[in-house]
Every structure is written in structure tokens, then in C-alpha cells.
Amino acid sequence: MKKTYLLTPGPTPVPPDVLLEMAEPMIHHRTKEYQAYFQEATRLLQLVFQTQREVLTLTSSGTGAMEAAVANLLAAGQQAIVVRGGKFGERWGELCEAYGVRVVPIDVSWGRAVDPAAVQQALAKHPDTRAVFATLCETSTGVVSDVRAIAGVVAKTSAVLVVDAISGLGADELQTDAWGVDVVVAGSQKGLMLPPGLSFITLSDKAWQLVAAHKPIAYYFNLLAYRKAMQTSDTPFTPAISLVRGLGKALRWIEREGLPAVLARHRRLAEGVRAGTLGMRLQLFAAQPSNALTAIAMPAGVDGERLVRWLRDRFGVWLAEGQAELKGKIVRVAHLGYMTEADMLVALSSLELGLQALGHSVTLGTGVRAAEEVFGRP
Amino acid sequence: MKKTYLLTPGPTPVPPDVLLEMAEPMIHHRTKEYQAYFQEATRLLQLVFQTQREVLTLTSSGTGAMEAAVANLLAAGQQAIVVRGGKFGERWGELCEAYGVRVVPIDVSWGRAVDPAAVQQALAKHPDTRAVFATLCETSTGVVSDVRAIAGVVAKTSAVLVVDAISGLGADELQTDAWGVDVVVAGSQKGLMLPPGLSFITLSDKAWQLVAAHKPIAYYFNLLAYRKAMQTSDTPFTPAISLVRGLGKALRWIEREGLPAVLARHRRLAEGVRAGTLGMRLQLFAAQPSNALTAIAMPAGVDGERLVRWLRDRFGVWLAEGQAELKGKIVRVAHLGYMTEADMLVALSSLELGLQALGHSVTLGTGVRAAEEVFGRP
Numbered sequence: 028m029k030k031t032y033l034l035t036p037g038p039t040p041v042p043p044d045v046l047l048e049m050a051e052p053m054i055h056h057r058t059k060e061y062q063a064y065f066q067e068a069t070r071l072l073q074l075v076f077q078t079q080r081e082v083l084t085l086t087s088s089g090t091g092a093m094e095a096a097v098a099n100l101l102a103a104g105q106q107a108i109v110v111r112g113g114k115f116g117e118r119w120g121e122l123c124e125a126y127g128v129r130v131v132p133i134d135v136s137w138g139r140a141v142d143p144a145a146v147q148q149a150l151a152k153h154p155d156t157r158a159v160f161a162t163l164c165e166t167s168t169g170v171v172s173d174v175r176a177i178a179g180v181v182a183k184t185s186a187v188l189v190v191d192a193i194s195g196l197g198a199d200e201l202q203t204d205a206w207g208v209d210v211v212v213a214g215s216q217k218g219l220m221l222p223p224g225l226s227f228i229t230l231s232d233k234a235w236q237l238v239a240a241h242k243p244i245a246y247y248f249n250l251l252a253y254r255k256a257m258q259t260s261d262t263p264f265t266p267a268i269s270l271v272r273g274l275g276k277a278l279r280w281i282e283r284e285g286l287p288a289v290l291a292r293h294r295r296l297a298e299g300v301r302a303g304t305l306g307m308r309l310q311l312f313a314a315q316p317s318n319a320l321t322a323i324a325m326p327a328g329v330d331g332e333r334l335v336r337w338l339r340d341r342f343g344v345w346l347a348e349g350q351a352e353l354k355g356k357i358v359r360v361a362h363l364g365y366m367t368e369a370d371m372l373v374a375l376s377s378l379e380l381g382l383q384a385l386g387h388s389v390t391l392g393t394g395v396r397a398a399e400e401v402f403g404r405p
Numbered sequence: 406m407k408k409t410y411l412l413t414p415g416p417t418p419v420p421p422d423v424l425l426e427m428a429e430p431m432i433h434h435r436t437k438e439y440q441a442y443f444q445e446a447t448r449l450l451q452l453v454f455q456t457q458r459e460v461l462t463l464t465s466s467g468t469g470a471m472e473a474a475v476a477n478l479l480a481a482g483q484q485a486i487v488v489r490g491g492k493f494g495e496r497w498g499e500l501c502e503a504y505g506v507r508v509v510p511i512d513v514s515w516g517r518a519v520d521p522a523a524v525q526q527a528l529a530k531h532p533d534t535r536a537v538f539a540t541l542c543e544t545s546t547g548v549v550s551d552v553r554a555i556a557g558v559v560a561k562t563s564a565v566l567v568v569d570a571i572s573g574l575g576a577d578e579l580q581t582d583a584w585g586v587d588v589v590v591a592g593s594q595k596g597l598m599l600p601p602g603l604s605f606i607t608l609s610d611k612a613w614q615l616v617a618a619h620k621p622i623a624y625y626f627n628l629l630a631y632r633k634a635m636q637t638s639d640t641p642f643t644p645a646i647s648l649v650r651g652l653g654k655a656l657r658w659i660e661r662e663g664l665p666a667v668l669a670r671h672r673r674l675a676e677g678v679r680a681g682t683l684g685m686r687l688q689l690f691a692a693q694p695s696n697a698l699t700a701i702a703m704p705a706g707v708d709g710e711r712l713v714r715w716l717r718d719r720f721g722v723w724l725a726e727g728q729a730e731l732k733g734k735i736v737r738v739a740h741l742g743y744m745t746e747a748d749m750l751v752a753l754s755s756l757e758l759g760l761q762a763l764g765h766s767v768t769l770g771t772g773v774r775a776a777e778e779v780f781g782r783p
Contacts (some may be wrong), residue, residue, distance in 0.1 A: 033431060038646060043429045049647065050428035051601060053411055053419045054724055086466050086602055090643040095626045125624040154483065216643060224464055224602050244622055246503040247465060247472045264466040265594060267602030267645070268416060268598060339527030345433055405675060 034374050035347045036166050036320040038216040039364035045069035049273040055331045062260040063185030064272050071278035078203040082229045083253040085268040089193040095191050095248035097236045100158050102382050103127030107158045108149045110141045113165035137168045140315035143176035156186045164195030167350045169313040169322030170201050176208045187234045198293040209234040220277040220364040224270045281283035293318040296362035296371050299398035303375040305380050306397025320361045329387050331358045340379040368402045412752050413725045414544050414698040416594040417742035427651040449656035456581040460607045464645045467592030469606035474567050475615045478536050481505030484520040485536045487526045488519045491543035492728050496757050505703035515546050516694035521554035538674040542573030545728045546692040547700030550578050556584045561726035563613045576620045576671040598655040598742040602648045620679040625755035671696040674740035674749050677776035681753040684775025685767050690735045698739045707765050709736045720755040746780045
């Protein structure tokens, strides 16, 4: 018998009632019935984003909402500061370059978090900066940024802060309104427990003013069109109806558990996996680790790609490999969305067996035991 | 008991096995298992598009693939001819204008088809035209264009022909390769019998050469990135995994029935609905009607919006209203995708009752009888 444990940082497992909701017969989107689903999903998105503002839903992967942010905020020749400390920080840079935006990069070694003081210095040096792009959880390294501190720095300038919270939302704390984060972007297939296909974006008044001041090239990603349509619970283009129905169902899991409890669960799972990693005498890769995933540095002689393959073939346990410059050097265990302590124990115990099978000296049970000690706390 | 008959030209009903396929547990997209689904869906798309070329799958509504065509083919200041004879022809114009493309419009009264000679004249007058944008089935009017003739005209020039086949594909004949149609765009929620959320695009060598000659602003819709990723059965951004799984399942319905039989079924359903329309002494709105939907002109004194509401509330039958300048003036019956003769009889008989209820003089049974005569032919 082969059973699959999907423990990757996106896509993540989808709860069974959400899957079944998406299997309901098709309905038309310009109907009261669909509007009720859309309004409910939007209300629940506000809860998860911790915002009173409208949250717009786009039919695209998360990158689509990232592009919407760049295209609607910035014209060619304008200037942005981009924090690049992994694959997704670099994506902000690539997007800005595609639109002819002048990029002031803040390059952070992969595995480290950006120092908010570096953002402050860059803003002081480049006062004509229109936007600062950062990442809540950098999925490629497992690092979480101090978005609260960065927001405090950016708020003192005329620039807006744009945060990619695609993999962090619902796992790492992000108080959009309270911290004054101008723009937050998210995707459906991470902490929101849905298949990929939807992305989300919310903007502050300060950000909407920048949008209003420029005529974006974007058509499908024209945010003013989405905002206008939302006044009548509509979207400018046909929405992914089945995914939006699933979204409401998925977010009700978060509402029932309560967002503080959801965030506490992610913290607890993350603490367990970190303790387990150290317990089996491995190292954490991220200096400031996210609660969405744990990047584990591979010891000398162990190829992360081989280990991931072994876990998949032998146990049906799906972890993520390292990307780009981290290929083979780390493996990533997600604790993101529809995941529990039991899933983490599966990950750690199969990791112990995998390391042993690949010839690495590990005392069986040491990782699991360390995690159990965390999970056994009252 | 309330039972719904979704007879709108998108979204359209989704077959039950497709719905259940999308309710399968989530899998990761960078796996052999997902690649097999993606490859199978792509092979079947080639069958439906009648092309040997690669068909690219994007996560967006159909408008996203339309934007991809414009953004990848044309730079600001370049020139395009746009056939505008309805809401979706106008969308091509809006997209071109968003990208600063100089638009030479060919305006066709709503309900008429463009004369291919008009395209020929416009090309002769504007020899620096880079692309001609047309629509296979104009969903807002129910008109089908003579794409074969237009393709013959455009092929003699340096321009490429770009066809929006979003609602026409799988209903109206479109021989992409044999007719030499350079670019074809489609969407998932019409003849392909899937929920909305995916769009598709295929390009000829002539079109790819234009793409290669210019650096598009697009990032999420950068077609060269999709083409490159496809070499390893991948996409540049996380795909809508559950929809792609459903896509293969839906397109196997078309493969089993056989594309010629599918097109013949749509023709038959369309002929039945047209005969039924005339049988109840109403007029067809489209001078050159599509096999995807029938637009029925409302007689004096009957408000199409009221009729659509009545059919929905009384019978659970969902037809589409008129859009924009046709609001209230037509109703649209789809015969598109997962629909049968029985569905058309439901549409026509409920229409007869609806017209009577709204005070219009109609002899009950006359529409149904005319359609039955078509369906009763061997």
C-alpha cells in the first residue's frame, strides 16, 4: 500500500470537505448564489489578512498578484528597493526589471534575514523610492522577515511597503493593518489550504493613491478594475468559480480554529521540527526561521535531492528539495496549512531512517524524541 | 424541488467524473505523476485545437491568454487591425490600447459577421500591420466569423492572425493548422467542459518569430517562459493542479466521442434551437450564427432580462441575458460542451412558457416541435 504525506511548502494538503465543495456542480458567477460564496470568502480573507480593507481575488498563481503589485504601483523609470535573500525576493527584482523599474537591491545571503536598518539606510540614500518590496516567509530558505520593523521604517517615508506573504500568510504573524503594511500579496495553495489557482492582494489608501496616480499597462491585472467590480461583488473577468467556493470552505477551518490558535499551531509544529532537527544533530539553515517551513542543512556527504527521493519512494513522504544555489544542500519540511503534530513526527522519523539509509550516522529516535518533548508540553 | 439547468455560454456544465477528478487529494506539480496528467491534457488540447504545435496552458481566465497574445506579439507604437463586432472584439481593442498599440478598427454592427474582404482592404491600406485580431464565436452576439477566409487573407501578408476561440473552440469548426491560423486563444469553461481558471494559447512559427523579435513587458504572461518550461513538462509558475487534472478527464470525453462527432452534435443542437426559435415566431439575432450559442431577438414588449429571471426562478433554467447595448434585447441559449438535445428541448419549452407568462402571444409547443423535427432526422 502506498500512502502519500504531502509535506511540501506549496501545494499543501487540502481538507476533504474543501475538495468535495469544489466537486459541486458548476454554477454561474453572475448570480446571487455565487456572490454569497464570494462575499463569504472575502470576509474570511480579511480575517486571515488581519485587515479591514478589501482583499482582491485574482485567478492566477501567486506570481500574478506579485505582478499586479508591480504593474499597478510603478511606471518604467521609477525606483524601488528590493530585498533579495532567496528565489522569491529575486522574483520581485525580475518583475520590477520587466517593467523597467529602477531597482535598488538589498542583497542578503540566503539563509539570513534582512536587517530593517538596511532598509532604513537604503531609503535615506534613495529618497525618491516609490516602493519597497520584501518577503514575509522566503520559501526557498525558510527565513521569516521582521515585517513589523520594516513597516515601521517605510511608514516614515513616502514609499509603500509591498510584502509577498504567499507562503507565510496563516503561518507567520502578519498584522496588515496594525503594522501598517501597505500591500500584501498571497496565494491559495499554502496556508490557505486550497489548490493553486487563486492569488490575493490588499492595498492601503497610501498604495491606492499611487495606483490612481498612474495608468498601468496591465489589463488582466488592473487592480482598479477589480476594486470597481467588487462594489457589486463581481470580478472584471470570469473567476475560478470552483476554487472560490473551496476558498470559503477552507477559510472556515481557520475561522473555527481561530487565527491566534492557527498561528500558535504553526509555531508549535515549527518548534517541534526545529527541536527534532537539532535532536538528530543536524543544523537549521535559516538564521531567523519561519513557522511555515523548516529548512534543514544537509550534513557533509548527504545529497538532499537523493534524500528527498528516498523519502518519497520508501515512505510516500514528500519533502521539498533546495532550489537554485541550495540544490542538494537543504531539505525543507513544511508545517503549513492542513498539517498536525502527527505529520511532523512522520517527517522526522522518516528523515532519521532516510539519513541512515544514505549512510549518515544518526541515532534513531533522537529527532522524534526532541519533537515529542515539545509536543508533550501542556 | 429545485433542479438547475445551466445553459449559459460559459461557465458550462462539468461532467461528474471531471468534478470528482478535481476532488482527488492534492499532489505536487514537480512530480512524474503530475507531469503525466499535464502531458495527457496537452496532447488532448492539440487534438481539439487541430494542431501539431505546442498548446500552452496558463492559470487565468481566457482574458489572460488574450493579454498574453497582445503583450508578446506587439510593442507600444506598433500597429494592429482589430475586428470589433461585440463585447469580446472590443476587448481585443482595449487590450491593444492598454499596451499602446495603434489600433485600426474594423467595426461591424453587433449581430453581423465581418466580411473577410474588409480585412483584406484594411491590410492593403495598412501594410505595416503586425497582427490582426478576430473572434471565432462572438459570445455577446452569437455570431461566428469566417476564420478560414480571414486566415487566407492574412497569410498573404507579413501580419499574423490572432483568433479568440474562447467560446467557439469545440463547437465551431476551427482547423488551426490546416487553415493557417497563427495564434488561437481558448478558455476552460466553455466547450472544454471545465470550471473557469485555465486558458490556452498556441502560436505558429510566424508568430513565435514576432515574439522572439521583441522583449515583452509581461512576466506572468511571458510566453517564451512557458514554452521553455514545457520542454520539461513544467510551467514557469505553480499551475492550477486540480484544474489540469480535470482538464485531461474532460478532454477524454471529446476524444471518446471524436472531435468530428462533437462538432456535429453542436451543429445539430444549434440547428434545433434555431428551428425552435423560428418555430415560435421569434427572430435569430445573429446573421451568421455560431454553433456554440443562439442569440434570440426579443419581440416588442418582452424584456430579455425579465424573461431570463422568470426562467431561472420558475424552472431553474439558466439562459444568458444580453450584454452592454444588447441588455434586455436578446436572450442567449448555449449549446456548448456537456449539453444534449434533451437540454435544448428544456430550453425551448421553458422559453415558450416564459414568453406566455410575460404576456407575449406564442402558440405553446411550436418551438419544441420545430426542434424535434430537426432532432428526429436520422
